[in-house]
Amino acid sequence: MFAQRGGAHALARQLGLRGRHGGRAELLDEEGLGGLNMRSLGQRLDSAATAMYWHVKNKDNLVRLAVDEVWGEIDLPDPDAADWRTAAETMATGMYEALARHPWLVQA
Numbered sequence: 245m246f247a248q249r250g251g252a253h254a255l256a257r258q259l260g261l262r263g264r265h266g267g268r269a270e271l272l273d274e275e276g277l278g279g280l281n282m283r284s285l286g287q288r289l290d291s292a293a294t295a296m297y298w299h300v301k302n303k304d305n306l307v308r309l310a311v312d313e314v315w316g317e318i319d320l321p322d323p324d325a326a327d328w329r330t331a332a333e334t335m336a337t338g339m340y341e342a343l344a345r346h347p348w349l350v351q352a
Contacts, residue, residue, distance in 0.1 A: 269310045272348045277307065307352050314346050 271288060272280060280303060286293040300306045318338035321331040343349055 269346055272310050277348045277351050311352050314342055317342050
């Protein structure tokens with residue numbers, strides 16, 4: 245587990261990584277991987293950079309949390325409702341759309 249003290253989900257909600265339709269991973273969408281650091285994150289949340297480490301151990305773990313959220317955006321087809329080709333096309337389309345919305349994901 246990469247979160248410290250169980251606070252990663254609370255931090256994720258504040259960052260828009262969880263719980264708001266269309267707002268997931270918005271910090272990384274705006275800044276990209278190169279612009280993400282604990283200092284900028286703290287400024288965005290009106291908090292000290294050191295306070296971010298209470299919730300997330302390091303930048304890599306924050307990125308992993310965001311990646312998990314983005315993968316959660318992809319709709320998985322019901323295998324009983326569609327043939328394999330339709331299911332594969334649905335998943336591929338969902339993956340393409342997620343990558344188009346979150347270009348930093350390719351680098352992550």
